[in-house]
Amino acid sequence: MSVSVGDCVLVEDVSFEIGRGERVGLIGESGSGKSLTALAVMGLLPEDLKAWGSAKLNGRELIGAKEREMSRLRGRDMTMVFQEPMTALNPLMPVGKQIAEVMQVHGRDRGASQRAALDLLNMVRLPDPKRAAKAYPHQLSGGQRQRVMLAIALANNPSLLICDEPTTALDVTVQAQILELIQAVTGESALLFITHDLAVVASVCERVLVMLDGRIVESGLVKDVFTMPSHQYTQQLLASSDMESTDANGRLWTVTRD
Numbered sequence: 175m176s177v178s179v180g181d182c183v184l185v186e187d188v189s190f191e192i193g194r195g196e197r198v199g200l201i202g203e204s205g206s207g208k209s210l211t212a213l214a215v216m217g218l219l220p221e222d223l224k225a226w227g228s229a230k231l232n233g234r235e236l237i238g239a240k241e242r243e244m245s246r247l248r249g250r251d252m253t254m255v256f257q258e259p260m261t262a263l264n265p266l267m268p269v270g271k272q273i274a275e276v277m278q279v280h281g282r283d284r285g286a287s288q289r290a291a292l293d294l295l296n297m298v299r300l301p302d303p304k305r306a307a308k309a310y311p312h313q314l315s316g317g318q319r320q321r322v323m324l325a326i327a328l329a330n331n332p333s334l335l336i337c338d339e340p341t342t343a344l345d346v347t348v349q350a351q352i353l354e355l356i357q358a359v360t361g362e363s364a365l366l367f368i369t370h371d372l373a374v375v376a377s378v379c380e381r382v383l384v385m386l387d388g389r390i391v392e393s394g395l396v397k398d399v400f401t402m403p404s405h406q407y408t409q410q411l412l413a414s415s416d417m418e419s420t421d422a423n424g425r426l427w428t429v430t431r432d
């Protein structure tokens with residue numbers, strides 16, 4: 175799959191598969207095309223950007239699919255959790271209702287959706303789910319809001335869950351809790367996890383894709399790529415992510431570009 179704006183190709187021929195229950199990390203520096211790859215799969219690219227090629231979910235072609243078809247799949251078969259939950263949640267609606275709504279939109283009746291929303295709030299480990307369900311987003315902490323986003327994303331048991339920097343806006347202890355939660359609750363959903371943080375990939379994912387300038391330059395099992403990176407960029411990324419490591423002159427590693 176590729177993504178372009180006018181004549182400019184922003185994501186070029188990226189190709190990967192994620193199996194049921196598999197967790198795949200997508201890493202690379204800012205602007206390398208990670209988010210555009212995810213947005214293209216979800217059918218959420220800004221209007222002036224165009225995706226071409228092929229991306230299939232359970233054998234169904236997504237690229238070029240009609241918006242009606244995509245909106246049926248989004249929120250049910252494929253879902254996405256973003257960095258900033260406050261902008262993704264409706265500030266005027268209690269969170270329990272927002273979780274129930276995503277099930278109702280996709281055909282479940284109101285009572286069952288409301289009961290399932292409480293179960294989901296419990297699953298994402300919000301204390302006192304009944305009380306949490308009545309809260310508005312601004313009454314929750316950042317970590318609690320991200321738990322709600324995860325509940326919304328998992329409400330319909332999606333085949334694919336994409337997390338785009340889901341913990342970047344959170345402080346370190348909350349970050350660790352949310353990462354642990356993501357691992358515990360994603361179950362059979364295929365997970366594409368976008369992050370700058372290599373340690374996060376190492377703790378959450380089995381496989382990793384490394385992106386540079388709109389292309390995937392290296393992919394493989396985390397344990398192989400992180401111990402024996404074959405691409406120079408991955409080697410630099412790993413060296414620069416280790417704050418203890420220094421070059422021959424005692425300076426911290428930085429990623430240098432040609």
Ligand SMILES: Nc1ncnc2c1ncn2[C@@H]1O[C@H](COP(=O)(O)OP(=O)(O)OP(=O)(O)O)[C@@H](O)[C@H]1O
Pocket residue numbers: 179184202203204205206207208209210211220223
């Ligand atoms: N609407 C747009 N119009 C034109 N160019 C865009 C648009 N959105 C993104 N780009 C460009 O596409 C490239 C890839 O962007 P993308 O957001 O996918 O990067 P990223 O790897 O997700 O970065 P980050 O980690 O900072 O989110 C960047 O060079 C960006 O400037």
